Amino acid sequence: xxxxxxxxxxxxxxxxxxxxxxxxxxxxxxxxxxxxxxxxxxxxxxxxxxxxxxxxxxxxxxxxxxxxxxxxxxxxxxxxxxxxxxxxxxxxxxxxxxxxxxxxxxxxxxxxxxxxxxxxxxxxxxxxxxxxxxxxxxxxxxxxxxxxxxxxxxxxxxxxxxxxxxxxxxxxxxxxxxxxxxxxxxxxxxxxxxxxxxxxxxxxxxxxxxxxxxxxxxxxxxxxxxxxxxxxxxxxxxxxxxxxxxxxxxxxxxxxxxxxxxxxxxxxxxxxxxxxxxxxxxxxxxxxxxxxxxxxxxxxxxxxxxxxxxxxxxxxxxxxxxxxxxxxxxxxxxxxxxxxxxxxxxxxxxxxxxxxxxxxxxxxxxxxxxxxxxxxxxxxxxxxxxxxxxxxxxxxxxxxxxxxxxxx
Amino acid sequence: xxxxxxxxxxxxxxxxxxxxxxxxxxxxxxxxxxxxxxxxxxxxxxxxxxxxxxxxxxxxxxxxxxxxxxxxxxxxxxxxxxxxxxxxxxxxxxxxxxxxxxxxxxxxxxxxxxxxxxxxxxxxxxxxxxxxxxxxxxxxxxxxxxxxxxxxxxxxxxxxxxxxxxxxxxxxxxxxxxxxxxxxxxxxxxxxxxxxxxxxxxxxxxxxxxxxxxxxxxxxxxxxxxxxxxxxxxxxxxxxxxxxxxxxxxxxxxxxxxxxxxxxxxxxxxxxxxxxxxxxxxxxxxxxxxxxxxxxxxxxxxxxxxxxxxxxxxxxxxxxxxxxxxxxxxxxxxxxxxxxxxxxxxxxxxxxxxxxxxxxxxxxxxxxxxxxxxxxxxxxxxxxxxxxxxxxxxxxxxxxxxxxxxxx
Numbered sequence: 001x002x003x004x005x006x007x008x009x010x011x012x013x014x015x016x017x018x019x020x021x022x023x024x025x026x027x028x029x030x031x032x033x034x035x036x037x038x039x040x041x042x043x044x045x046x047x048x049x050x051x052x053x054x055x056x057x058x059x060x061x062x063x064x065x066x067x068x069x070x071x072x073x074x075x076x077x078x079x080x081x082x083x084x085x086x087x088x089x090x091x092x093x094x095x096x097x098x099x100x101x102x103x104x105x106x107x108x109x110x111x112x113x114x115x116x117x118x119x120x121x122x123x124x125x126x127x128x129x130x131x132x133x134x135x136x137x138x139x140x141x142x143x144x145x146x147x148x149x150x151x152x153x154x155x156x157x158x159x160x161x162x163x164x165x166x167x168x169x170x171x172x173x174x175x176x177x178x179x180x181x182x183x184x185x186x187x188x189x190x191x192x193x194x195x196x197x198x199x200x201x202x203x204x205x206x207x208x209x210x211x212x213x214x215x216x217x218x219x220x221x222x223x224x225x226x227x228x229x230x231x232x233x234x235x236x237x238x239x240x241x242x243x244x245x246x247x248x249x250x251x252x253x254x255x256x257x258x259x260x261x262x263x264x265x266x267x268x269x270x271x272x273x274x275x276x277x278x279x280x281x282x283x284x285x286x287x288x289x290x291x292x293x294x295x296x297x298x299x300x301x302x303x304x305x306x307x308x309x310x311x312x313x314x315x316x317x318x319x320x321x322x323x324x325x326x327x328x329x330x331x332x333x334x335x336x337x338x339x340x341x342x343x344x345x346x347x348x349x350x351x352x353x354x355x356x357x358x359x360x361x362x363x364x365x366x367x368x369x370x371x372x373x374x375x376x377x378x379x380x381x382x383x384x385x386x387x388x389x390x391x392x393x394x395x396x397x398x399x400x401x402x403x404x405x406x407x408x
Numbered sequence: 409x410x411x412x413x414x415x416x417x418x419x420x421x422x423x424x425x426x427x428x429x430x431x432x433x434x435x436x437x438x439x440x441x442x443x444x445x446x447x448x449x450x451x452x453x454x455x456x457x458x459x460x461x462x463x464x465x466x467x468x469x470x471x472x473x474x475x476x477x478x479x480x481x482x483x484x485x486x487x488x489x490x491x492x493x494x495x496x497x498x499x500x501x502x503x504x505x506x507x508x509x510x511x512x513x514x515x516x517x518x519x520x521x522x523x524x525x526x527x528x529x530x531x532x533x534x535x536x537x538x539x540x541x542x543x544x545x546x547x548x549x550x551x552x553x554x555x556x557x558x559x560x561x562x563x564x565x566x567x568x569x570x571x572x573x574x575x576x577x578x579x580x581x582x583x584x585x586x587x588x589x590x591x592x593x594x595x596x597x598x599x600x601x602x603x604x605x606x607x608x609x610x611x612x613x614x615x616x617x618x619x620x621x622x623x624x625x626x627x628x629x630x631x632x633x634x635x636x637x638x639x640x641x642x643x644x645x646x647x648x649x650x651x652x653x654x655x656x657x658x659x660x661x662x663x664x665x666x667x668x669x670x671x672x673x674x675x676x677x678x679x680x681x682x683x684x685x686x687x688x689x690x691x692x693x694x695x696x697x698x699x700x701x702x703x704x705x706x707x708x709x710x711x712x713x714x715x716x717x718x719x720x721x722x723x724x725x726x727x728x729x730x731x732x733x734x735x736x737x738x739x740x741x742x743x744x745x746x747x748x749x750x751x752x753x754x755x756x757x758x759x760x761x762x763x764x765x766x767x768x769x770x771x772x773x774x775x776x777x778x779x780x781x782x783x784x785x786x787x788x789x790x791x792x793x794x795x796x797x798x799x800x801x802x803x804x805x806x807x808x809x810x811x812x813x814x815x816x
Contacts, residue, residue, distance in 0.1 A: 053739070054735060054738035054739045055737070055738040055739070055740075055742065055743075055745040055747050056734045056735060056737065056738030056747050056763075057738070084731070086731065086734075086735070087731045087734040087735075087760065087763070087764055087765065088763075088764045088765070089748070089762050089763040089764025089765075090762070090763070090764070091764065092764060121729070121731060122731020122732065122734060122735055123730055123731030123734060123759075123760070123764070123765050124731070124765070125765075307715075309717070309803075309807070309811070310811055313807075313808050313811035313812045314811065314812070316808065316812050317811075317812035317813065319812070321529070321530075322531055323492070323494065323495045323529060323530020323531030323532070324530065326464045326494075326495040326530060326531060327462060327464060327494070327495075327530055329463070329464065330462035330463040330464030330465070331461070331462045331463070332463075334463065335463075337463040339463050339464050340497070351531075352495065352531070354497050354498070355464075355495070355496075355497040355498070356495055356496045356497025356498070356499065356500060356531070357495065357496070357497075357531050357532070357533075395717075395808060396808060397805050397808050397809070399717070399721075399808075400721050400724065400803065400804060400805050400807075400808060401805070403717070403718055403721035403722065403725075404721045404722070404724050404725035404727070405725065
């Protein structure tokens with residue numbers, strides 16, 4: 001069902017020097033599936049993260065933020081599926097800390113050098129003993145070439161693994177970027193229930209990586225939405241091992257723009273893959289708002305369209321019932337919007353102008369574009385010069401089925 | 409499919425003296441259905457309205473606002489289904505005005521004494537000639553006892569007519585209140601694609617009615633949501649003919665509180681009926697937020713729950729996957745919310761406390777309540793003393809089917 005989701009062949013996934021990955025079966029929710037993933041980092045790896053702004057931030061998210069704020073370098077990430085460890089109060093915090101402690105003891109590092117991640121059902125106690133029992137297996141499995149396995153072991157309602165891998169030349173040195181993500185529902189990152197892990201063997205000064213990850217998230221994971229439900233567990237992590245020999249200390253380094261661009265491309269691809277595999281999705285929609293006064297109002301309009309169940313079901317039906325888009329623009333909350341000045345395009349076809357339907361618009365043109373699996377919706381607000389782009393999907397029977405059945 | 413939607417028997421619907429209703433077939437979108445409704449008002453009837461805040465306000469909404477601002481009394485309402493006359497630009501305004509002029513000429517009143525209403529597809533030209541051609545028939549049909557027919561002729565995707573009728577004694581005089589509403593999708597009134605028309609033979613000073621309708625809307629039509637899509641055409645109108653002999657000039661009149669309460673009850677019932685008949689709905693959910701600092705934050709939390717596709721699909725499945733409610737509370741946008749202090753109840757069962765699951769909560773209790781057709785979700789925020797209540801429904805396969813097929 002995924003829409004144009006490219007899965008690289010196993011041999012096209014480049015290992016990242018200094019970063020090893022193990023997976024194991026912990027039996028957290030279901031038996032016979034790999035539900036535990038370890039990412040082991042070489043000493044000196046710079047790590048930065050952005051996390052959900054949901055007030056019910058899961059226990060592991062709180063632990064991650066605290067450990068990232070510490071001075072000791074992060075040496076391991078431990079990720080479980082099947083249970084989000086969110087809405088679990090103090091026992092949830094203890095469970096996340098117990099996992100860190102047990103892993104740290106076995107890797108001879110400190111507990112605050114471990115970042116824990118959980119994804120799955122909310123409001124249920126984490127079976128932490130099962131995770132601890134599976135730690136020896138996940139450690140024994142750790143290899144640099146296990147990204148493909150990691151992309152599978154972090155999946156929940158995902159139907160496809162999400163992997164991005166590429167190499168670029170930076171000042172004569174070959175640098176690798178490889179990352180994985182997961183997520184298909186409860187997706188409106190602000191951070192989405194998404195997890196994204198992106199690694200490079202380029203080195204980046206921690207302060208620079210900290211700045212970069214926020215800018216990168218705002219062009220990737222923070223620009224996708226499936227259902228508007230900002231999860232309790234969203235996390236996006238960049239790890240820079242430095243093993244390629246490339247070390248970038250400041251944004252003034254001439255190699256930085258190219259690395260930043262490559263990291264952004266990788267993050268955008270990993271984020272878009274979540275939308276391409278969104279629960280029940282049949283269409284991938286890019287919503288581009290132009291001529292806004294500022295980002296905030298552009299995003300208001302974009303998300304108003306992206307979250308409208310009526311817009312999403314019309315796209316599911318491939319029905320150019322485009323008045324629903326105007327309606328969503330109208331209730332986006334821009335009080336002084338002059339609807340007589342805005343323009344709406346579907347792909348290259350102008351649909352609305354002067355507050356009404358374009359006289360040249362033909363329903364047949366709308367229908368042609370609606371039949372495509374990838375659709376561009378473009379709105380020009382005639383108010384300013386700011387643009388923003390958001391990626392979303394349609395709303396299908398399948399979405400309802402998946403989410404009505406998720407726990408069973 | 410409607411949930412506990414009471415339709416009064418024809419003989420239990422009280423005519424309102426001074427108010428006549430006609431219906432006719434204009435063939436606006438489909439043949440062989442009554443799609444045109446006239447409400448004729450006796451001279452001196454006080455009329456007030458509240459309308460959508462969508463920036464793409466439909467042409468008829470703009471005309472209504474302008475005519476209500478005038479000094480001449482409103483004498484007729486003309487309502488068509490099948491086409492919303494929204495997103496229609498200047499030609500749409502002309503079409504609405506043409507309808508008013510043609511009706512005014514035939515009733516020997518002025519065009520600005522007519523209020524036009526449209527509901528149906530957006531972004532398509534209104535076939536105004538068909539409406540004008542049907543005016544003689546709709547005028548000839550006008551009778552005081554045609555409320556039942558009006559409740560049917562204003563329906564679009566509604567499966568059931570929505571009528572409220574009652575009589576109360578005010579200072580020894582019998583006063584009647586009768587109203588109709590329509591709407592099933594694109595419902596988040598702020599005003600919902602809803603229309604509501606409530607009539608009484610009590611008399612109310614116009615300024616008092618103007619104040620009252622805003623307070624009444626905020627306790628009824630502005631507290632329901634189906635899909636969060638605030639329509640371009642929402643309108644709620646109260647008409648007070650004064651024919652009962654009761655005339656209320658100020659809020660100090662001892663009879664006013666009882667009339668206000670009766671009007672509010674009537675409006676709330678008409679609004680709730682829209683949710684009970686919402687597209688594909690199988691559950692009626694009351695979301696009550698308590699202990700908020702103010703109305704704004706209570707409503708933020710209420711709508712965040714009410715609009716979450718994940719919450720709505722869980723209710724559809726009768727699955728107490730209640731972590732989804734915590735998640736929606738968490739992303740409602742209250743930055744300083746202390747989740748460790750809030751409490752969540754499903755009916756009379758406390759589900760969450762101290763930031764996690766209530767230790768006494770049993771899944772069986774959650775399941776028992778989820779199986780009911782009417783469910784109360786109650787959240788205490790532990791921040792203040794303000795409460796707000798919002799009414800909504802679940803999200804089903806049927807909703808997707810209806811909205812994927814709506815235009816065909």
